[in-house]
Amino acid sequence: MRRLAVLAPASAWLALFVAAPAVVLLGIALGEADAGVPPFRPPFAADGTWQGSFANFATVLTDPFYRDAFLRSLVVAFATASLCLLIAYPMALAIARVPEARRTPLLLAVLLPFWTGFLIRVGAWIGLLRDAGWLNGVLRALGLIEAPLPLLYSDLAMYLGMVHAYLPFAVLPLHAVLARRDPALEEAAAGLGARPATVFLTVTLPLSAPGAAAAFLLVFIPAAGEFVIPDLLGPPEAQLVGRVLWGEFFQNRDWPLAAALAVVLLALLILPLRLFQRLEARP
Amino acid sequence: MPRHPAAPPPSPPLREAGLPGRRRAALAVLLALCVCAAALASPPAARRAPAQPAPVLNVYNWSDYIDPEVLRRFTRETGIRVRYDVYDSLETLEAKLSAGRSGYDIIVPTSEPTFARLVRAGALRPLDPARIPNLANLDPGLMSKVARTDPGNRHGAIYLWGTTGLGMRVDQVRALAPDAPRDSLGLLLQPENARRLARCGIMVMDSATDVLPSVLHWLGRDPDSADPADLRAAEQALMAIRPYLRAIPGSGAIVDALATGEVCLALTYSGDAIQAAVRARAAGRGIEIAYAAPREGAQLAFDMLAIPADAPNPEAAMAFIDFVLRPEIIAAITNHTRYPNAVPASRPLLAPEVRDDPNVYPPESVLANSFVAGTPSPAAERLRARLWSRFKAGR
Numbered sequence: 310m311r312r313l314a315v316l317a318p319a320s321a322w323l324a325l326f327v328a329a330p331a332v333v334l335l336g337i338a339l340g341e342a343d344a345g346v347p348p349f350r351p352p353f354a355a356d357g358t359w360q361g362s363f364a365n366f367a368t369v370l371t372d373p374f375y376r377d378a379f380l381r382s383l384v385v386a387f388a389t390a391s392l393c394l395l396i397a398y399p400m401a402l403a404i405a406r407v408p409e410a411r412r413t414p415l416l417l418a419v420l421l422p423f424w425t426g427f428l429i430r431v432g433a434w435i436g437l438l439r440d441a442g443w444l445n446g447v448l449r450a451l452g453l454i455e456a457p458l459p460l461l462y463s464d465l466a467m468y469l470g471m472v473h474a475y476l477p478f479a480v481l482p483l484h485a486v487l488a489r490r491d492p493a494l495e496e497a498a499a500g501l502g503a504r505p506a507t508v509f510l511t512v513t514l515p516l517s518a519p520g521a522a523a524a525f526l527l528v529f530i531p532a533a534g535e536f537v538i539p540d541l542l543g544p545p546e547a548q549l550v551g552r553v554l555w556g557e558f559f560q561n562r563d564w565p566l567a568a569a570l571a572v573v574l575l576a577l578l579i580l581p582l583r584l585f586q587r588l589e590a591r592p
Numbered sequence: 593m594p595r596h597p598a599a600p601p602p603s604p605p606l607r608e609a610g611l612p613g614r615r616r617a618a619l620a621v622l623l624a625l626c627v628c629a630a631a632l633a634s635p636p637a638a639r640r641a642p643a644q645p646a647p648v649l650n651v652y653n654w655s656d657y658i659d660p661e662v663l664r665r666f667t668r669e670t671g672i673r674v675r676y677d678v679y680d681s682l683e684t685l686e687a688k689l690s691a692g693r694s695g696y697d698i699i700v701p702t703s704e705p706t707f708a709r710l711v712r713a714g715a716l717r718p719l720d721p722a723r724i725p726n727l728a729n730l731d732p733g734l735m736s737k738v739a740r741t742d743p744g745n746r747h748g749a750i751y752l753w754g755t756t757g758l759g760m761r762v763d764q765v766r767a768l769a770p771d772a773p774r775d776s777l778g779l780l781l782q783p784e785n786a787r788r789l790a791r792c793g794i795m796v797m798d799s800a801t802d803v804l805p806s807v808l809h810w811l812g813r814d815p816d817s818a819d820p821a822d823l824r825a826a827e828q829a830l831m832a833i834r835p836y837l838r839a840i841p842g843s844g845a846i847v848d849a850l851a852t853g854e855v856c857l858a859l860t861y862s863g864d865a866i867q868a869a870v871r872a873r874a875a876g877r878g879i880e881i882a883y884a885a886p887r888e889g890a891q892l893a894f895d896m897l898a899i900p901a902d903a904p905n906p907e908a909a910m911a912f913i914d915f916v917l918r919p920e921i922i923a924a925i926t927n928h929t930r931y932p933n934a935v936p937a938s939r940p941l942l943a944p945e946v947r948d949d950p951n952v953y954p955p956e957s958v959l960a961n962s963f964v965a966g967t968p969s970p971a972a973e974r975l976r977a978r979l980w981s982r983f984k985a986g987r
Contacts, residue, residue: 344713344970346692374981440793441852459793461854462839545840548985556984559687560800561977 331575338365338568349564365569375553375570379577382550386533389471393479393528394521396472401483401520402513405490412488419480427474431541434470435461438542467543471532478531479524486520487513519588526585530578550574647672649908652688652696654895655680655844656867657752659928666915672908680844681799682706689715689900696900697909700751703894705801705967707748708741710898716747717899723910724749726917734934737964738894748896749913750934752863752926755890755954755962756806759846759865761856762882764792768856775884777810780859783832790836793855797843800980803859805965806891815891815965818972823979830983840984847871853879861893863931866951870930883951889961890954894934926952 339352339361352361369375404415437443438460445457498508536551558567655678663674679685688694701707710716721727735745772785779785805815813822846860850868869881899909922933923941932953
């Protein structure tokens with residue numbers, strides 16, 4: 310009974326802000342684009358008769374344009390999450406190894422970028438990477454290049470922006486498991502003659518695996534639907550699913566197709582989430 | 593050019609953190625503060641709630657499309673506060689309006705296709721000539737061109753107008769493609785020219801509505817064509833130059849990219865290219881931008897002052913339209929934006945360099961060839977939208 314009372318607010322929250330919007334989304338996805346306000350015909354007529362169709366889902370799942378968008382998004386999200394993990398692990402380990410009193414300022418430094426607006430941080434990259442930007446200016450002043458490098462609107466710019474934006478999400482869970490680890494285990498391994506590399510590979514790394522999985526997924530899931538960074542920094546051919554969805558909604562005013570894309574993306578992302586829950590549930 | 597406030601990325605759940613109690617609480621507070629800061633940073637409009645119940649006018653206009661001093665003067669004269677918001681493509685404007693209850697009192701849709709669709713859908717409030725005496729200042733010749741979509745000109749007054757064409761850095765274009773015509777879309781659409789100019793950067797604005805008609809017209813086809821063969825030809829022409837494009841951004845970003853020398857050629861709105869020229873000159877870094885309307889015929893666009901049917905404050909909106917159509921006010925706007933207006937009495941009040949610039953007020957020879965694009969049917973529009981998506985993806 311008490312358990313139920315504790316869970317009630319969480320369940321109500323999920324029902325109201327996750328399940329209900331998902332149902333609305335599904336409803337729009339089964340409708341058909343039409344001139345009007347809002348610009349679609351709902352799947353049920355006013356008298357309750359069914360007039361919807363699964364045509365939008367068929368389009369999303371069979372048209373190579375959308376299939377490519379999904380594939381590209383998954384590739385970009387996978388690469389972003391892997392890069393974040395690679396960079397965040399040494400950071401988190403270093404923070405976890407300093408005396409406890411000095412960890413807070415270091416964690417604060419990791420979180421500090423959040424005090425600036427998300428768009429402002431992406432905008433700052435535009436200023437750094439553009440032809441007349443700081444980076445090209447410095448390289449030219451040093452005489453290393455003659456013509457400016459086309460850095461903006463490239464995959465490089467997109468990944469810089471993605472990794473920069475999502476890195477804190479990888480550092481925090483990693484730091485949480487690494488700070489909790491028992492240093493005595495590493496000392497014991499070293500005392501028994503293991504080299505530092507062996508200690509790391511056989512003791513520290515396996516112990517931190519759940520944190521690493523959490524870090525990977527916390528980056529992977531939002532990165533898969535990211536719209537702003539590919540749009541502002543990426544090349545035009547980087548038509549990721551977030552960008553395609555935005556285009557269907559805002560440029561083509563095809564709400565049902567955009568909703569179908571969103572439903573499929575949601576379904577794709579539930580898979581890794583379930584996997585993560587399995588990992589978490591393991592003792 | 594922030595087109596829409598981005599949601600701050602979600603904060604990681606603290607459950608996984610498993611930190612000792614006090615520390616976890618401290619982290620939670622910290623994260624909460626971060627999220628608040630991010631929320632404050634993103635949607636500026638949401639924060640500016642009116643302090644006292646002074647009348648407010650909500651204007652939704654194109655980016656870089658007004659003289660800010662005009663808004664201050666309107667508030668000084670009428671006591672009506674102006675809340676000003678911008679878009680950089682017709683698609684964005686229509687997306688906002690199609691959700692209903694947009695809350696705007698003044699919008700500035702282009703005569704075709706957005707204004708035409710809104711008129712047909714009954715989404716606009718008729719203008720009251722008794723409240724807007726300055727409607728009489730408008731050039732009847734230009735207004736009659738819009739009367740085809742809005743019989744009797746009941747729902748809109750021409751604000752500014754312009755052509756779609758090429759903004760360029762003449763020195764670089766001349767150096768890299770000396771033999772290419774600089775007053776034709778062929779400068780962009782002939783792959784040989786685009787290939788050579790790719791080295792100094794090319795952009796095409798991200799709007800199927802305002803690019804496809806020009807491409808079709810250049811190919812000698814009907815700009816409003818819904819014929820799949822015509823659209824295929826347009827797609828082939830666009831795909832042939834696609835590898836040479838640096839980016840396909842909103843028109844607002846193109847002003848910036850031209851002015852800073854990021855690109856040397858861009859297909860965009862006349863006024864945007866001319867604004868880029870003014871900015872580049874002001875920056876004084878030796879970047880000289882020019883605009884050219886295509887000699888084979890430029891797409892002509894009229895941007896209309898209109899009032900949504902569900903505008904919260906239509907009285908203020910009519911007062912605003914009347915104010916804007918005063919010759920000295922619309923002259924200030926043309927001086928600032930470099931787009932021509934439709935109030936002949938404002939011509940003597942313009943700065944000479946604006947009045948005599950053939951790119952601002954196109955000469956008769958350009959106007960004679962120009963065309964106004966129509967409004968495609970929903971089915972044709974879907975074909976065009978898909979074509980445009982493929983063009984952007986480059987596949």
